[in-house]
Amino acid sequence: MNDEFASAVLDAEDAFEANELFQAKGWTDGLPIVPPTKEALRTFLNTAGFTAGDLIASEPIRRRNITAEKVCIAAIMAGCLPDYVPVVVSALRAMSEPRFSLHGSTASTGGCAPMLVVNGPVRGQIGMNATHNVLANGCRANACIGRAIRLVIMNVLGGLPGQFDRATLGHAGKFTFCFAEDEEDSRWIPLATERGVGAGLSAVTVMSAGSPHQVMHEWSRDPKEVLQTYAASIRANMLTYSPRAGHYAMIVPKQHRQVFDAAGWHKRDIREYLFEQVRFVRAEFGRVGKAALAASGAADEVLCAFRSPDDLMVIAAGGPAGGFGMIVPPWAGDKSEAVTRAIEGGPAAAQRSAV
Amino acid sequence: MSLQVLDPRLEAAVDGFSLSPALRAMKGSVVALLDNGKVGTERLLDQIEEVLRSDHGVSSFIRRRKPDASRAVPPSLLAELAEADAFITATGDCGSCSSCTLSDAIAAERAGLPAVAVITDRFQRTAEAIAQVNGVPGYGFATFDHPIANADEEGLRAKAAVAVRQIVPLLTDRQLRVAN
DSSP states (O other): OOSSOSSOEEEESSHHHHHHHHHHHTOSSSSOOOOOBHHHHHHHHHHHTOOTTOEEEEETTTTEEEEHHHHHHHHHHHTOOGGGHHHHHHHHHHHTSGGGOHHHHHHOTTOOEEEEEEESTHHHHTTOOOSTTTTSSSOHHHHHHHHHHHHIIIIISOOOBTTTBOOSSOOGGGTOOEEEOOOTTOOSOOHHHHTTOOTTOOEEEEEEEOOOEEEEOOSOOOHHHHHHHHHHHHHHHHHHTOOOOOOEEEEEOHHHHHHHHHHTOOHHHHHHHHHHHSEEEGGGGGGGTOHHHHTTSOTTOEEESOSSGGGEEEEEOSOSSOOEEEEEOBSBTBTSOOEEEEOOSHHHHHHHHHO | OOEEEEOOOOOOOOOOOOOOOOOSOSTTOEEEEEEOOOTTHHHHHHHHHHHHHHHHOOOEEEEEEOSOTTSOOOHHHHHHHTTSSEEEEEEEOSHHHHHHHHHHHHHHHHTTOOEEEEEEGGGHHHHHHHHHHTTOTTOOOEEEOSOOTTOOHHHHHHHHHHHHHHHHHHHHOTTOOOOO
16 A cells, blocks of 8 residues: 555566556556656655645546646656656646647647747756757757656546547657747747746746648848748648648747848747738638638638737747758647746746745 | 556546436437537538438427537537437547547536437547546447548438437437447
């Protein structure tokens, strides 16, 4: 019996065998796990300032009341350090807001992934990456925070492929999809500040993200020309995936930011320009084999990717060289809203009280 | 010395719940039809309504459409549908909508209406998982061949006939709980 924690206890010979046990039971994403021991759980809960039974979030369709104990177990398994827990917890709280549609977005055949963008001092405190190879491997905090979210979806919310996760294909971001904005090397207002979190506070923004699409443009100093390439990617998503309007993310590397800086363009200018570019008339669907969509409204009906310019989240991130940006499309337009939350507790709280 | 590790899973918060009483007879009954708004659902429900009216003597229907297939039916909409004698919701042909379609049928049961969800056969496991977390493992639902979105009128009519053959006993014989 285990009185200290609600979770059942299993015996394993060592860490290697513990991983084999979890693999056999289907309790991992396929990658090896760090064994969630009672000792580790105590450390994580104490560091993050939680008791085991603290309620972090709820999901009504799957009838889950997510406790700090289960979140910390997922974080341990994912390879997190205890200081990452406040980011994981804040992301889960953001995802449990009804407008995020946690059940729907993680059950869908559309196969999206929660994308986490972190702002504020916590990035430096836990060593997050905002530059080279920002959307991929090489940074423990980026990798393990995103992975912890996936392990919560799998083990805590029952999001097992074929059961509550019905993704037809999914995409690589479903292993982990978490990065920081490059605030230090950008003149722009950080994403979380634009979305209402006080300047200088740590925050996380979560979006139900389809597979990202990389664009390339290295041949112009005209911000409009560069943006027309990003716009083409967004229109392609509307035509080939879904025209449903909602939050898109646009990840802008330093080489492109320099073009915008030279022209005096801020995030707002980018949003307003693109709002006019990411639209076409319904008849266009006829050119991509979607005659039924072309016929489902007036041929000259104008469809736009954004409900307003504010639907576009412009994020500064990426390595210093290369004219490569990214468009991250929504799962299903406005069916899932991106949610931004201040990060409470942990190093972020220490930073706030020190100011 | 072996390592003690903790089970990472979380059980659903299941609360007590029993099925609504059976519908005494289809003939003369009022049936609620909840459309989840997916492509093809309205036409499918037209066909189901036609079969229930002509072959089973259902006297009238209350039809509503859900604002979002990937979310639970809003309580105010469920309250309007609860004026009926029985509840049918369709359709589920994707991950989030199949689970919500099942969830809506169970919400109708909780509101006192005998209910059936109609989904496509490829989402059976997802539907069973919803029944499980609601404390009614084995809760029956109607299925037919996937998919719906590209079915023509003839195809939809055939699917509706298959669905109604399961719907009637599921509403009128509450012992029958095994999906087709």
